[in-house]
Amino acid sequence: MATAPEIPAPPRRRPRPVSSGRLSAASGLGLGVGMLWLSLIVLLPIASIVVVALQSGFGPFREAVTDSEALDTIKLSVGAAVLVTVINAVLGTLVAWVLVRDSFPGKRIVEVIIDIPFALPTIVAGLVLISLYGPQSPFGIDLVGTRRGIFVALLFVTLPFVVRSVQPVLIDMERDVEEAAASLGASGFTIFRRIVLPTIAPAMLAGSALAFARALGEFGSVILISANLIGKTEVSSAYMLKLIEQNDTTGAAAVATLLLVVAVIVLVLLDSLQRLAARRD
């Protein structure tokens, strides 16, 4: 009766906890396929742009990126994209907040309208904008050929990004957390700053990164309203198209490379902000 319970010998290969540093076969395969896909879709084109930009040596590259017209377009594109991103981060969050927390007549309609800038082909967006803010503007506001016009166009096409990334996080946020803070004495503002903001910050920054990327490269919606005035409203994407049409592929690739560098810097910056926000309070 008193036989000791048999303890099975430990298996020679012990099962690893899920989160151990090493990979199981399945997740190794997943990682491999993912990296391959990423390489084909993203890294290869990027690498080829850099290669083309530098194919005639560093001299022509430097010439292309220090050209004053090129620099003007890059300054305009980057500056507009940054400004648009900041505005989006704030107002997009506000719109998401209102959509999640408030109820008002026509909310369902607004939900649908938000996505229209996504769904519209960008050139159609450009047409819509020019009919609203062109010479025949029903409001008497003519923005054609102005930087404000570019700005409005970019705001229009980037609206959904922050809204749509913040919204699900707000929906998932449990109300009792805010209620707990309130009963501990926190004012509405403190609750927002110390409880809500840290929770939604990663989503805000992710949405902002998307909005920035979109604004930096936007062409279709901008080209009509900007009228493409050299030195004033010419954006980088339009400038690159012009170079390509003039058979200056190397110049276009050089400008593209510079934009790429700016984009990477901004994305890395946003990413580290995100990490900072996600870090414990």
Add this chain to the structure above:
Amino acid sequence: MSISVSGINKRFGDFVALDNVSLEVPTGRLTALLGPSGGGKSTLLRIIAGLEFPDTGSVEIEGVQATWLPPQKRSVGFVFQHYAAFKHMTVFKNVAFGLEIRRKPRAEIRQRVMELLELVHLEQFADRLPSQLSGGQRQRMALARALAVQPEVLLLDEPFGALDAQVRKELRDWLRNLHDEMNVTTIFVTHDQEEALEVSDEIVVINGGRIEQVGAPADLYDRPANDFVMKFLGPVTTLDGQLVRPHDIELLAAPGQEAIEATVTRLTRVGFEVRAELRTSKGGSEPWVQLTRIQAQELDLEPGRSVWLRTTHAPKTLAVS
């Protein structure tokens, strides 16, 4: 009186969640709000905390008219069923939150938080995030967080509802001890009658938006005001058209005074207790009786056997059904 609620009505749309509810909670007591799901327990608790406002009626806390005060001004600690942890803050920061809001000096905050963490046995987890704690630990953190600001009243809404039976029982005893130490006026919501009977000084039975009965646990168990309370607080069975507790029916092996004859139809053993299902010869009611194993052996119970039964002291209410 620490909390005095009077004439509270609360509707959600057409639905009446609280119907003219009045309640007095004495200072320093541990009171249970007990009732079935949807009865209005949380609504009442949230109105006391200022997380919800009544349509009519008033709330006083420590003699202060609080009906329209926001939660920030009530000196009420609230513990939620699902912990409501500040997920991005460490355990320490969670507990310190209320003190930081009050702009206490850092050294004082540090000392008080560590004291509280010790009280809830979480001192070694101060630097962890809530996601790295078990459910029971998270709830103890939530309790420490609520206690940090020294509230006059502590409100707990099914604090152990999301925990498994074992941990639940542990925390229940622990809460009782904590309460005896701190003596802060406490109301906790539960729909578990055993929890209410075991832990509280006083039970408020609430059902369908109304208070059915208020009293000490033993009082409610022995002298339920109505069928509902009797059924809700413990097991019941029907004998001769009356609701009786199954352990208040006495079984006799031979005819006795006022005893009625019945046949055993089924015997079930549940741990140390035996349930005997019976059918009475006259009237044909089918009560069941709760006995100990020893009693069952002494009576030599088995299906088909005749026994005689009578009710002992027994709280009874007329069965309506």
